[in-house]
Amino acid sequence: xxxxxxxxxxxxxxxxxxxxxxxxxxxxxxxxxxxxxxxxxxxxxxxxxxxxxxxxxxxxxxxxxxxxxxxxxxxxxxxxxxxxxxxxxxxxxxxxxxxxxxxxxxxxxxxxxxxxxxxxxxxxxxxxxxxxxxxxxxxxxxxxxxxxxxxxxxxxxxxxxxxxxxxxxxxxxxxxxxxxxxxxxxxxxxxxxxxxxxxxxxxxxxxxxxxxxxxxxxxxxxxxxxxxxxxxxxxxxxxxxxxxxxxxxxxxxxxxxxxxxxxxxxxxxxxxxxxxxxxxxxxxxxxxxxxxx
Ligand code: AMP
Ligand code: FE
Ligand code: FE
Ligand code: ZN
Numbered sequence: 001x002x003x004x005x006x007x008x009x010x011x012x013x014x015x016x017x018x019x020x021x022x023x024x025x026x027x028x029x030x031x032x033x034x035x036x037x038x039x040x041x042x043x044x045x046x047x048x049x050x051x052x053x054x055x056x057x058x059x060x061x062x063x064x065x066x067x068x069x070x071x072x073x074x075x076x077x078x079x080x081x082x083x084x085x086x087x088x089x090x091x092x093x094x095x096x097x098x099x100x101x102x103x104x105x106x107x108x109x110x111x112x113x114x115x116x117x118x119x120x121x122x123x124x125x126x127x128x129x130x131x132x133x134x135x136x137x138x139x140x141x142x143x144x145x146x147x148x149x150x151x152x153x154x155x156x157x158x159x160x161x162x163x164x165x166x167x168x169x170x171x172x173x174x175x176x177x178x179x180x181x182x183x184x185x186x187x188x189x190x191x192x193x194x195x196x197x198x199x200x201x202x203x204x205x206x207x208x209x210x211x212x213x214x215x216x217x218x219x220x221x222x223x224x225x226x227x228x229x230x231x232x233x234x235x236x237x238x239x240x241x242x243x244x245x246x247x248x249x250x251x252x253x254x255x256x257x258x259x260x261x262x263x264x265x266x267x268x269x270x271x272x273x274x275x276x277x278x279x280x281x282x283x284x285x286x287x288x289x290x291x292x293x
Contacts, residue, residue, distance in 0.1 A: 006066040006288055008271035010040025013264055014068060015085060015197065015224065015252030018044060019134050020052035021072075022142035024257030027052035028059040033255075035063040037264040040289070041274065043068035043087060043252075047138045048100045048107070050091045057287050065289040068274075072197060073187070074103055075180040080205045082196075084183045085224065085250075088281035089192030096190040099178060104138050106176035111139045117171045118144070118164060122153050141165045142259055157259055181218040188219040191283025195222035195250055200234030207234055209241070216245045221280055226251025226267040248276045 006012070017023030018030045025033065027044055030052075034042040042065060044056045053069045060067035069091075073084045089096060111129065118124050124147060132146035133139055145160035154160045163169055178186075184194040196215060199206025206212075212220075224230075225238045226249075242249050251267035254260070278286060 004288060006271070006274065006286065007040035010038065011265050012041040012269045012271065012274050013039050013253050013255070013267075014041075014043040014070065014087070014195075014250050014269050014274070014277075015045050015072070015227070016042060016255040016264065017046055017072075017257070017259075018052045018056070019137060019257075020049055021046035021138040022140045022256060022259060024259045027056035030255070030257070031056050031059040031063055031065060031067070033257075034264055035065055039065065039265055041066040041068060041286075042264075043070040045070035045072045045085055047072050047140060048074055048103045049138045050089075051136060053091070060287060060289060063289065067287045067289070068277075069284060069286070071100070073100070073183045074107075074175070074177040075183045076174075076177040077179060077205050077211070079174060080203045081177070082180045082205050083198065083201075084180050084187070084220075085195040085197045086183075086187035086190075086192040087195065087277050088283050088285065089187055089190040090283035091190075093186075093190035093283070096186045099183070099186055103175070103177055107139050110173045110175035111141075111144060113173045114141075114165075114171050115144060115147075117173075118148075122148070122151070122164070124148060124151060124153070142256070180215055184215060184218040184220050191281060193221045193248070193277045193280045194219060195224055195248065195277075196220055197224050198227040198229045198254065199223060199238060200227075200230035202229075204234070207237055212241050212245075216247075220245075220247070222248030222250055222273070222277065224250045224252060226269075227254060228262060228266065229254075248273045248280075
């Protein structure tokens with residue numbers, strides 16, 4: 001295997017999280033886990049940040065794994081959360097940087113507000129939450145969940161999301177996020193490739209045909225079909241859209257370390273689709289690994 005392409009023989013996983021957002025492992029540890037799982041290519045796609053790229057790339061280089069830089073953008077449609085994966089964006093693009101900075105700052109204020117409200121009924125403080133997150137990490141409900149676990153208020157993240165952190169749980173607060181069309185335009189303008197993440201997840205906003213057409217018009221290039229939160233029916237529908245709009249089709253784990261049950265490589269992407277992502281991108285390039293490492 002040369003350093004001019006990725007290894008098409010080994011599995012490709014294009015959606016993972018580190019503790020730079022709401023995963024539980026450092027970016028380097030995610031790559032080491034990928035190596036242990038036998039993956040040949042991995043994308044790190046932390047929520048609203050690319051701060052893990054350099055560490056992940058350095059460890060991937062030593063591990064002989066191809067590294068694809070990515071970000072999972074938080075967007076919303078009438079208050080419902082929609083995630084858009086952006087691959088190979090230019091992180092020096094000012095507009096994109098300003099947009100994700102705004103989202104991250106709003107996430108911080110929103111989490112503080114949620115903790116304030118939770119603190120009225122439960123022994124939970126903002127310091128508890130800071131203790132569960134890395135400095136500068138994109139803060140999300142999972143960090144509040146970890147603080148609730150530490151305090152013995154819930155057993156695990158899932159229980160937290162089903163009760164106190166549920167959007168109807170009485171403590172929920174929204175955060176600012178652009179509409180998906182806007183995020184897609186920003187990704188494209190930064191030379192990246194936009195892929196709609198797990199459209200069949202709770203809410204199923206991403207399955208609406210009219211919406212899908214508008215996303216494609218805004219520059220959506222692909223759709224994540226093979227993901228544990230897309231059931232059989234949504235996969236069939238998404239394949240119809242993929243054929244209709246000639247979309248790139250991906251499959252990924254959405255690994256969060258110990259924060260979720262999702263295991264690395266549980267879903268994978270076909271090499272020809274990764275090649276299409278690489279060919280369409282002008283923002284940056286993957287760092288190719290060599291299997292001789
Ligand atoms: P937020 O973006 O802060 O509203 O939180 C949503 C994040 O929480 C998503 O990115 C998921 O990764 C994570 N999440 C949602 N539900 C669960 C769950 N049941 N267990 C663990 N993590 C979850
Ligand atoms: Fe997450
Ligand atoms: Fe997501
Ligand atoms: Zn994700």
